[in-house]
Amino acid sequence: xxxxxxxxxxxxxxxxxxxxxxxxxxxxxxxxGTQDDGKGILAxxxxxxxxxxxxxxxxxxxxxxxxxxxxxxxxxxxxLHFADIHxxxxxxxxxxxxxxxxxxxxxxxLVTGDIAGGTWREYSxxxxxxxxxxxxxxxxxNHDNFRWNPSTMWAPAKACYERYFKxxxxxxxxxxxxxxxxxxxxxxxxxxxxxxxxxxLDCMHYDAAQNSWFAAVLADARGKxxxxxxxxxxxxxGKKDVTGFPGCAFDSLQRESLGAGLPKAVxxxxxxxxxxGEFVCWLGGHTHTDFxxxxxxxGQMFICVGIAKNMExxxxxxxxxxxxxQDLFNAVSIDTCRRHVRVLRIGAEWNxxxxxxxxxxxxxxxxxxxx
Numbered sequence: 413x414x415x416x417x418x419x420x421x422x423x424x425x426x427x428x429x430x431x432x433x434x435x436x437x438x439x440x441x442x443x444x445g446t447q448d449d450g451k452g453i454l455a456x457x458x459x460x461x462x463x464x465x466x467x468x469x470x471x472x473x474x475x476x477x478x479x480x481x482x483x484x485x486x487x488x489x490x491x492l493h494f495a496d497i498h499x500x501x502x503x504x505x506x507x508x509x510x511x512x513x514x515x516x517x518x519x520x521x522l523v524t525g526d527i528a529g530g531t532w533r534e535y536s537x538x539x540x541x542x543x544x545x546x547x548x549x550x551x552x553x554n555h556d557n558f559r560w561n562p563s564t565m566w567a568p569a570k571a572c573y574e575r576y577f578k579x580x581x582x583x584x585x586x587x588x589x590x591x592x593x594x595x596x597x598x599x600x601x602x603x604x605x606x607x608x609x610x611x612x613l614d615c616m617h618y619d620a621a622q623n624s625w626f627a628a629v630l631a632d633a634r635g636k637x638x639x640x641x642x643x644x645x646x647x648x649x650g651k652k653d654v655t656g657f658p659g660c661a662f663d664s665l666q667r668e669s670l671g672a673g674l675p676k677a678v679x680x681x682x683x684x685x686x687x688x689g690e691f692v693c694w695l696g697g698h699t700h701t702d703f704x705x706x707x708x709x710x711g712q713m714f715i716c717v718g719i720a721k722n723m724e725x726x727x728x729x730x731x732x733x734x735x736x737x738q739d740l741f742n743a744v745s746i747d748t749c750r751r752h753v754r755v756l757r758i759g760a761e762w763n764x765x766x767x768x769x770x771x772x773x774x775x776x777x778x779x780x781x782x783x
Contacts, residue, residue, distance in 0.1 A: 449505060450506040451506075451509045452506070452734070453506040453507075453738075456735070463517075469488065469743060469756060470487045470488060470745060472484045472749075473485045486605040486607075487606070488746055488747035489606035489608045489610075489746040490517060490744070491518065491519060491695075491744045491746075492507070492521040492522070493522050493695055493741065493744050494507055494521075494523050494697075494720040495524040495525055495553070495696065495716070495719070496553070496698070496720055497526070497539075497721055498529050498530075498719070499527070500721040500722055500723075501541075503738065504545065504720075505542050505543075506738070506739055507542075507720060508542045508544050508545055508548075510739075510741075512543060519606070520549055520610075522549045522643060524697045525556060526553030526554065526556060526698065527550065527556055527576055528555050529555065530558075531555065532559060532567050532575070533559075540578065546582065547579060547583065549601070549643075551644055551645055552615070552616045553698065554616060554645065554698070556572060556616070557616050569594075569595040569597050569614065572597055572617075573592075573597050574595070583599070585599035585612070586599060586600050586602075597614040597617065598613050598625070606748060608692070608746050609638040609639070609640050609641070610640075610641045610643060611641070611642045613642060613644040613677060615644040615646050615677075618674055618676070627684075630681065633689065634684060634690075638690075639691070639748045640681075640689065642677070642691075644674065645696055647698065647699065647703060648677070648678050648696070648712060649674075653707060654705050654706065654708060656705035657704060657705055657780075660704060660705075662702045662703075662755060662769050662772050664767065665728075665765045666765070678707055678710060685711075691712060692748075692753060692776050693714055694713070695715055696717075697719075698716065700718060700727045701719075701728045701729075702716065703716040704716065704774075711779045713774060713776050717740070717742050719740060720739070720740055729760040729764070730762070731760060736761070737760040737762075738760075739760065740758075741759060742755050742756065743755070743756040751775060752773055753776055754774075755771065755773075757769045757770055757771070
């Protein structure tokens with residue numbers, strides 16, 4: 413069964429000291445309607461709780477020079493990562509309120525697909541109105557171009573580009589030539605101080621041209637000594653081709669909807685690694701549950717975040733409006749000195765299996781979970 417057949421069936425069936433952050437405001441009185449400005453999330457995640465973790469996520473590694481003197485390195489790359497917001501303007505405002513309030517601790521925010529609701533037409537102007545959302549790095553998900561029309565089931569890349577990639581000139585990314593007129597929804601962005609290249613792929617329109625571009629971007633990163641993080645909506649492979657980390661709370665026991673993955677892109681990463689390239693991990697969504705582990709036969713790590721929308725469909729967590737569980741997204745830091753990936757959960761921590769997701773640290777060189 414090919415990727416689109418699978419999707420159609422599934423859809424139709426169902427560091428240096430940092431100045432203190434100001435105190436959080438009181439929760440918004442209306443936490444459910446369109447009048448919610450999103451800042452109620454800050455009372456649920458006050459500085460005294462969040463800052464000790466964010467500060468340690470960004471703590472630079474120490475190198476010792478030939479004279480035995482300690483030399484602090486640059487801080488790790490830190491991203492706010494969410495997915496599957498599904499046209500939930502209230503929860504998007506909450507995500508952006510958190511990001512804007514703690515902005516100095518993040519390099520960027522990234523949403524890995526399913527910005528729209530059930531179909532690509534379900535996209536409210538309130539989404540674009542969320543403060544700072546136009547500057548969030550984006551990749552496409554299946555709902556972002558699903559038309560629910562058997563004759564024209566999938567929206568073309570150009571239409572998706574025009575809708576979701578508004579403001580891309582402010583992202584600081586490098587696009588393939590002709591992206592604007594041709595609607596090529598993939599890109600990369602370098603963070604030289606953290607020695608990372610973040611690549612955003614379009615898994616919904618993945619063709620030979622994009623695959624060749626990805627191979628060239630990987631080769632260029634290897635030549636420049638940059639470690640690579642790849643972002644797309646789907647997990648990199650289906651559930652028969654991946655292995656979770658034993659006992660990992662960020663690897664849900666519920667695996668009902670993983671998608672078909674991108675085997676050609678996985679192969680390019682495998683070739684990149686065999687040629688001496690440094691691959692950190694895949695970042696994705698789609699599953700509506702947390703999901704992480706490695707791709708069988710390659711060791712490529714992946715981290716898929718659960719659903720940011722405040723709903724429980726295909727989700728493994730109870731979500732309660734006005735409580736901490738209303739939200740669900742991650743802070744992710746990439747430390748290329750120690751070869752670590754660190755994750756902090758903001759929002760829903762517990763799931764029905766009583767897995768408690770708060771923090772996690774992975775060793776991407778040895779492909780093991782440390783904490």
